[in-house]
Amino acid sequence: MRLGLLVPLCLALLPGCALFRPAPRPAKAPPDEAARYRFPVVLPTDGQHVLPGAIAAAVAFAMEDFxxxxxxxxxxxxxxxxxxxxxxxxxxxAVPAADAVVFVSFSARPDACRDMEGPPLSDVPIVYAVDTARWVILSVQK
Incomplete structure (x- = not known):
């Protein structure tokens, strides 16, 4: 009798599993293209931006929500x-603040999405307050 109830229960819950997909991963070049790519011996310093790990992680964290x-x-x-x-x-x-908080602001690039059909992008930035000690979004200012 228990098996008779288990099968319908599993079948009823199975569609819900489709909602729990892994997060998409960044696309990678095919192996033949990757094999042809050559890194420079030394990374150029022109245009280089060094981000502390917590800042880089806070930006990625907020971007994934945004x-x-x-x-x-x-x-x-x-x-x-x-x-x-x-x-x-x-x-x-990205601006570090007190208590392990990082403010992450997203603003439309001045040259992005201009002269296109539809309403223009807002000039008002969206700002996230990210707690990097607990990895939670404290607030979003829109």
Whole structure:
């Protein structure tokens, strides 16, 4: 009798498993292309930005909430909405604060998504307060 209840229960819960997919991973070049790529012997210093680990992690943490990796714009989105859904359309500012908090600000790049169909991107930045001790988003200012 228990087996008779277990099978229907499992079948009822199985569709819910589809909701628990692993997070998308960044795309990687095919092996033949990767094999042809050559790194410089020494990384150039021009344009170099050194980010402390906590700052880099806070930016990645906030970005994943702001524009999750693999997220797609809605069907029928305007060109501006498609542009706004791309991470490279935003400049990022990170400011360390007291108590292991990092403020991470996302603002539309001045040259991004201009002269496109649809409403322009807001000039008001979105600011995250990230607690890097507990790895939680304390607040989002929009």
């Amino acid at each position: 524009l999750p990796l693999g997220a797609q714009p809605r069907r029928g989105a305007t060109p501006t909405e498609v542009c706004a859904s791309q991470r490279q359309s935003y400049d990022v500012t």
